[in-house]
Amino acid sequence: MRYGTKDVLHGVDFDVRVGELVALLGPNGAGKSTTIEILEGFRTRSDGEVAVLGVDPAHGDERWRAGLGVVLQSWRDHSKWKVRELLGHLGRYYPEPFDVDELLVLVGLAEQANQRVGTLSGGQRRRLDVAIGIVGRPRLLFLDEPTAGFDPQARREFHELVHRLVDVERTTVLLTTHDLAEAEKLADRILILAEGRIVADGSADELARAVAGKAEIRWTRDGERFVHTADEVEDFVRGLLTEPGEPVRDLEVRRTSLEDTYMAMVHKQEAGEP
């Protein structure tokens, strides 16, 4: 993808399977929004091939668009509407919308059904954004930094909602986030984008193993603290526990975190390493 004379995406090539939740990670300016906007049909690509629900987004019609869910911060324009009325109204634009009461329960807004949008809390408004994004029962949902600004409780509730959408509705989700714990918790697969290229593609575990297969093992024995890195954790721990001598205490096994992996992958790309 090129803006003017500047190429911002290079050979970005990936497939998302039905029912999969894929997280797109990357530093600021990596090209996440550009990628998502091309897939949503909001931005015309300068080159390459794209198919979303079997259709080129540059030529997607109304029916195609009805299969997509896009979560925008749209509530601000609707502050005088009551929650139930707004969802009922928006649902009429789709061929097979959610039943409004079912949707309110799904997103956890049943108690706020008759409240005006302008009186909802930040977390409740974000749930309403999601409800608006999914009112047409999309097959594919785009979530762009969905929990930015959430408190821990609202974040947890939002994660449960996304899990329900994937498990119960079989919705396919493409999510961007800067929250690595969120990606690790939600995503079946993680794509890391750096400088417009995909530098990693796999589950959180697979990515961690690709960077460093080792795990760090810590323990205390006879009042002394020990740290060791090992490839074969189970073998090492079994040996440790069956060794004669003082008992092992405070045993901890720490795998490479997604943050370690992410930093290593992005740094490698930025340093121009193969």
Ligand SMILES: Nc1ncnc2c1ncn2[C@@H]1O[C@H](COP(=O)(O)OP(=O)(O)OP(=O)(O)O)[C@@H](O)[C@H]1O
């Ligand atoms: N309309 C535009 N015209 C020119 N350049 C643009 C335009 N939109 C984005 N860019 C450039 O394209 C690159 C990718 O931007 P993009 O917004 O896709 O990144 P991002 O990964 O979503 O970043 P962030 O995490 O900051 O949201 C950046 O270098 C940005 O400056």
